[in-house]
Amino acid sequence: xxxxxxxxxxxxxxxxxxxxxxxxxxxAVLEQKVLIIDADPQAxxxxxxxxxxxNVQSSxxxxxxxxxxxxxxVLKTAIDNLxxxxxxxxxxxxxxxxxxxxNREKVLKNSLEKIKDNYDFIFIDCSPSxxxxxxNALTASDSIIIPVQCEYFALEGLGKLLNTIKIIQxxxxxxxxxxxxxxxxFDGRLNLSNQVYEEVKHHFQEMVFDTVIQRNVKLSEAPSxxxxxxxxxxxxxxxxxxxNLAREILQRNSMTQMSQEKNVVIx
Numbered sequence: 082x083x084x085x086x087x088x089x090x091x092x093x094x095x096x097x098x099x100x101x102x103x104x105x106x107x108x109a110v111l112e113q114k115v116l117i118i119d120a121d122p123q124a125x126x127x128x129x130x131x132x133x134x135x136n137v138q139s140s141x142x143x144x145x146x147x148x149x150x151x152x153x154x155v156l157k158t159a160i161d162n163l164x165x166x167x168x169x170x171x172x173x174x175x176x177x178x179x180x181x182x183x184n185r186e187k188v189l190k191n192s193l194e195k196i197k198d199n200y201d202f203i204f205i206d207c208s209p210s211x212x213x214x215x216x217n218a219l220t221a222s223d224s225i226i227i228p229v230q231c232e233y234f235a236l237e238g239l240g241k242l243l244n245t246i247k248i249i250q251x252x253x254x255x256x257x258x259x260x261x262x263x264x265x266x267f268d269g270r271l272n273l274s275n276q277v278y279e280e281v282k283h284h285f286q287e288m289v290f291d292t293v294i295q296r297n298v299k300l301s302e303a304p305s306x307x308x309x310x311x312x313x314x315x316x317x318x319x320x321x322x323x324x325n326l327a328r329e330i331l332q333r334n335s336m337t338q339m340s341q342e343k344n345v346v347i348x
Contacts, residue, residue: 083116083200084334085193086260087222092238093209095230096265098125099300100326101206103319106309107327109163113201113336116155119168120189120218121208127167130158131307140169144192145217146178151196159312164200176213185213186253190221201336211245219246220253224260228294229281231267231274236281260333263326265294292326294319 088097098121105115119126120141124134143149144166156165179185189205197203205218219225225246229235250257262285268274282289294300300319303310310320 083114083197083203084224085197085203085205085222087205087207087215087218087225088228089207089215089219089225089242090227090229090238091209091211091215091242092230092234096228096263096294097121097209098129098206099304100226100228100263100265100294100323101126101204102129102304103300103309103311103323104326104330105163105202105204106160106311107320107324108202108330109160110311110324111327111331112162113331114162114199116164116166116196116200116203118166118193118203118205118218120172120205120214121168122170122172123208124168124170125304126206127165129304129307130163130165130309132156132165132167134167134169137167137169140167140172141189142169142171142175145172145175145188145214148192151192152199155196160309172214179213186216186220189214189217193221211242216245216249216253219249219257222254222257224258226260226263228263228265229277230265231271231277233273233277235277236284259288260330261290262288263290263292263294266296267293268296290326290329292322292329294322294326297322 088101101117105117109115117126118141127134139154144151144154154166158165207215207218262281264278295318297317297319299314299317300310303313306313310317
């Protein structure tokens with residue numbers, strides 16, 4: 082049975098989509114079967130994997146609103162073992178359309194029931210909000226990764242997110258756990274980045290991933306080419322950081338059959 086992990090933080094620009102794409106791609110390279118669900122109307126995960134959003138025929142919107150079989154919406158990406166359920170701008174109106182649906186918080190969970198056994202990991206790229214789509218994602222998930230940008234307002238809004246997680250645990254999904262807090266856009270030359278790192282470590286301790294995602298030009302450029310960093314430049318810091326994160330997640334989930342010293346060759 083695949084583990085479903087949401088990447089969520091209502092603060093925008095913290096690296097949710099970048100992490101989703103590159104973590105999923107790294108796990109796929111490490112021979113894990115992975116699915117990305119783009120649950121953000123901006124559809125950046127979709128375009129970041131090389132798909133033209135204008136040509137998307139069916140998306141997560143149809144799965145949620147029209148009860149289309151999720152398997153029929155899945156797209157194959159350029160990386161073996163990595164699939165995508167794309168997003169579309171129509172998702173903007175989905176929350177209003179869902180208001181009168183029975184068990185509206187569990188629509189996405191029900192949609193994923195038939196396909197979750199086909200994957201080792203399913204990552205849901207959430208929009209920067211705590212609306213009904215994000216609630217659906219967290220209700221469907223086993224755990225959540227919370228990207229935290231290494232900047233002055235890093236902890237701003239985390240209290241509200243943690244409160245939302247607690248409410249969902251109490252009312253909708255008692256099994257929801259925090260997979261970890263992920264420090265992103267880290268620049269070791271800046272005192273601020275180091276201060277934020279120490280502050281997050283102090284607050285959340287072992288819940289913080291050992292891996293830190295460093296600020297990296299190649300990581301920023303890769304989406305414009307519709308590629309994960311590991312395909313754009315496998316030797317870049319961004320690609321290496323996400324490969325390390327993938328290995329850390331495998332370790333945390335006791336999936337130790339994968340050698341940590343495995344050499345990965347990208348053609």
